[in-house]
Amino acid sequence: MSVEQPVSVRPAPFSGPGGYWGRLLPVLLLLAAVTRLPSFVHPLWNPDEGFLAVQARQLAAGGVLYDTVVDRKPPFVPWLYEGVFAVFGDGSLVPVKILAILALFATAGLLASLARRRWGDRSGVVAGVGFLLISVGLHPEDTQAAGFGLFMLPFTALAVWCADRRAWTWAGVAVAGAFLTKQTGGAVLVPVVWLAWTTASGARGRALLRIVAGFAVPVAATALITGPSGFLFWVVTGSGSYADLTGSGLHALGRGFGNALILAGACLGLLIPLVRRLRAPGADLWLWLAASAVAVMTGFHFFGHYYLQLMPPLALLGTAALHALPRRWTPAALTLTACTCAAFLTWGFLAPRPELAHAQRVAEAVRARTAPTDRVLIWGMHPETYWLADRTPASRYLTAGLLTNFSGGRTGSQVGEEYGVEGSWPLLRTELAQHRPAVIVDDSRGKPYAPDRMPTLRQVLAADYVRAATIDGTVIYVRAPAKDVGAPAKDVRPPDVDVRPPGKP
Template sequence: MRLLVKYEGLIILLAATVILRLPSLFEPYWYGDEQIYLAISQGVRKGLVLYRDITDYPNKPPLIYLLAAAAGSVFWFKFMLLMWNAMHVVVVNLLLKKLWGEKKWLVWGGSGAFILLTSLPMLEGNIANGEMFMSMPVTLAMLLLWKAQYSAAGLMLALGFLFKIPVAADIAAAGLIFWVCRHSFKGIISFGLGLAVPIAVVVGIWYGMGVAPIDLVKNMLGSSGYVTNYPLAPRLILVTGLSLGVYLMRKKLGQELVWAGLWLMWALLGATLSGRPYPHYFIQIVVPVIVTVGAMLTGKEKRLKVIVGGIGLALVAVTLVTLKVKPYPVMAYYANFGKWVAGQRVFSDYVASFDRRMPRNYELAYYLKTHTGPGERIYIWGNQPDVYVMAERLPVGKLVTSFHVEDLQAYAATMEWLNHDPPAYVVMMADEPRGFEELKYWVDQYYVETDTIGEAKVYKKL
């Protein structure tokens, strides 16, 4: 009983997290990124080598795929996310207590704000994306860095990086924080080893599976091509200049705001690498924003702190407006779930509310699963990786969507894969805008149309 009383506040926070995330456990197989992770990881579960035998584009580092492989289904993937986010709540609470333990309103208010921003669907916190997984070890790394546990901090940043590349910006922030606030040569060596060893181990493991280190690095840095859509140099110059300003004012600003300000600016750079307006990218800046607000409101020189912290927050606001980032609706999400639970909405209508194609995809997956054996492969020309997952069947070739084929200009490679290992069934989506005339001609020669399910034409091998 004493334990319950001692941790009463944290228990309430965790209970709120679970309640807000409960509807996410019952979402259908609808979100593209999740289904790509699950489709690729299905191949990993069946013995394929990630990056060599089945791959993504742009690729992410391996941990998101390995986590999806451990999950195996959207329910367990979402459940893992719930548990991961609950751990993140604990880490954020510990961080805020370490910084401002005597100011309970700041500790608990900041923790509550974190739960709302990452558990509600406004920033796609309900989706098992890389940002949701990478941000927890980054927060833990910053806490460990503050506590001068350098090796462990480096290890956590490596863990975050092995989920998604934008953590490189957080690593840069940590390096600057170390330089500005912690002048310890022995510490920087420990930090560097903690950062480098896990990444080197991953490179070694994949090398042992036949993926050359240079190819692995190219795969892991696949998303770097997105940067060309939004010039990096001007942003890098701006962030570097602001970092210099923070450094010059470090004595007046205090260690907390120097630390928070550097983290916020570099995390914002990481969140905007692609210049795309997807809300989940901005999960990366949630904790730095909360810590920056806290640092503005505490200690001496409050006027200067409010000005400097305000510049950082204004930069966030300008970025969100410039990129036209639109949060996802919240009330409609929970109302939809409530109607389904209350029996006011049938399952087909419930899944269609996420994506109108869902009822068709469920039906198509059931058809393919019942008309093929577990070892047979299928091929879908379209962007329905969820069908592979629900049907529990692998695609022919390395790619799981038509836009991967187009982005990589892998049309010839795809035909080579199909000729080498013809699938039991081919599905041509009539609503797929990308053309592939050679595939249509090949299907007409070697397959016969057996069914039409919505916009999906199903062909069986002769």
């Protein structure tokens, strides 16, 4: 009588005590924290973080979103900053940076779950780890900032995760979350609808209706909370001139091509297997990548942080390709991806931040010339100066871009008072008359929005202000002494001007 010998089975990755998730999730959390370490080197990384920090302070002081607090972005991240500041104080972005770690961790966990469900335990590890390794694969200002693009990622991953499990209503809610974080996050609706369409024909209609309902209810509720007209204008319809790159197309396309090359270098360990297996399974994943690519191109600015939303579908497609290839490909791919990750982390630690240093010097000069209760106007593209100086903005328009249509992706064409947000200049005149700034900072430094090209601002400076200092090309103006003493604020608003905020009936 023979005795059957036990079959030797190679253990699955992360099997053993604690189970699959008990062992994988701590690794993903640790890796997410490591990839975000450079974010703690500086108080903030880019103007978006500064914009959000100032917005949060305005909201906490009684400001109204899309009325006295404005930006061309949905409300979720400003509300997030406001909530964090309410709990931890508004003097540091460290708590927000920790939330950014958790956002990356959540995204990695959802991608790992998707990959494990489709291709097995090992693929779950590859997807989660691979995503975190490529998450630093752009300029540090784009990957280390706790901005809109980063906080959008867990919602996009959750939307596909829910659709993969046929939880259609929750998939729609997750799409709404992505859209309410950043408009282009709504692109994830494409793979979600595709997955619904591939269900049995009898259930297809119900699935689509549930997705629509799950999306529509949170968006409609948010519009009602913030005011439908203001929400529609600032989130949907008010960015037409911003998306027009007349005369600046080559400049933007060059940046777009450069950022695409940087991301491709960071993802090389996953792209090589994907090219080897272009027929990797998952039509929904290819649609997710294609829709995200269209979202990156929307607006024709091609800023680096736009490319963040390409990373989740790239991680899953690379995982699918590795699953279809011989097993020896996986350690080689992850090793190469880890090496590129280390290079980008080194870049993050060593990258100079001249604009931050400049903003800090200007903020120090503003603090020295103002009292804590004074209002100031920073005429430039660095709203973080308000936050660094701990001074209240004199206007709801925190950058010259909203008033002139200037952005980092634009040359001198289509820039001026006539190209600003509709109704913004009459409102600015009213604000400056009601709350005359103690200091006006001209931070244009030769850019096309310099005050000598803006008649209204040039008039205000000539009538009430004198030059007090120059810091690296930035000119600081203070109120003229003779007009500070007992003189009423001059109302520079022309008569019979409609000064309702844009989007207000």
